[in-house]
Amino acid sequence: MKPLIYVFYEGESEQQYIDYLKSCFSDVAVIKRCSKRASTNLFADTKSRFEKDKKYRDVAEATDEIWFFFDVESKDRADEIWSERLKTINYLRKLRKKPNIRVRLLMTSGCVEYWFMLHFKDCAPPTQTDADKKKLVEDVKKIIPTYKKGDKDSIWKIAPNYPTAIKYAQKRLQSIKEIPCIEDTDERNHWLCKNCLTFSTVFEALDFLESLNSMV
Known part of the structure; x- marks a missing residue:
């Protein structure tokens, strides 16, 4: 049986990247993303879906993994925010018994464009201010001139370089x-959210998908 993975996300660029992964790894995993990105609180929105939406509630026992694809920003550093997120993570884990659902945090500091830059070069620029984020968008455009947020064609040109991004x-x-x-532990993820250093953990999801490929 292919693992069933549900992905919840913040932005249109993440949506296009997920759709690329769905296409690329369809032989080894069933990747389903929510039909639209979260409008306010990604974690609270996801918890509400599994509590109230029959479409999600009825497949919880068959779900192997749930992924959150989002940016880590300075405004999210408070311990109270992490505490609320962890409550949601633990709630989702327990929706399936033996084994629990695996919850992965596909986090990138500042903006997803840092993850995109890692598809081409080893870098660790500042990512937290509006100016930092704008520069990262411009840096991606230097490599993929047609890039703009949420654009399928340009993001699908970036995504095939994921082995470089993993490295x-x-x-x-x-x-x-x-x-x-x-x-990948709760302690580590809390630390990363709180300290807002330049990083991305999206590679861990790609590593997992690649490991499925190697088993075929």
Whole structure:
């Protein structure tokens, strides 16, 4: 059986990247994204879907993984925000028994364009201010001149370079000396959200999909 993965996301660019992954890995995984991005609080919105929407509630026991694809920004650093997110994560995990649903946080500091840049070069620029984010968009345009947020054609030109992004994102995470651990744990993810350093954990989802490919 192919693993069933539901993906919830913040922006239109993430939506197009997910659609590329659906196409690329359709032989080894069933990837389903929510029909529209969260309008306000990504985590609260997702919890509400599984509580109130029959479409999600009825497939919870068959769901193997749930992914949150989002940016980590300075405004999200408060411990109270992480505490609320963790409540949602734990709620979702327990919707399936033995084993629980695996919840992955596909996080990128500042904006998704940093993740896109890692598809082409090893870099760790500042990502938190509006000026930082604008520069990252311009940097992506230097490589893919047609790029704009949510544009399928340009994002589908970026996405096939994901093996390079895996390598550089992993290298970046390993270079952060203060991080409590490299492995995907709640402790690590809380630390990353709180400290807002330049990083992306999207590569971990790609690593997982690649591991499924190797088993075929």
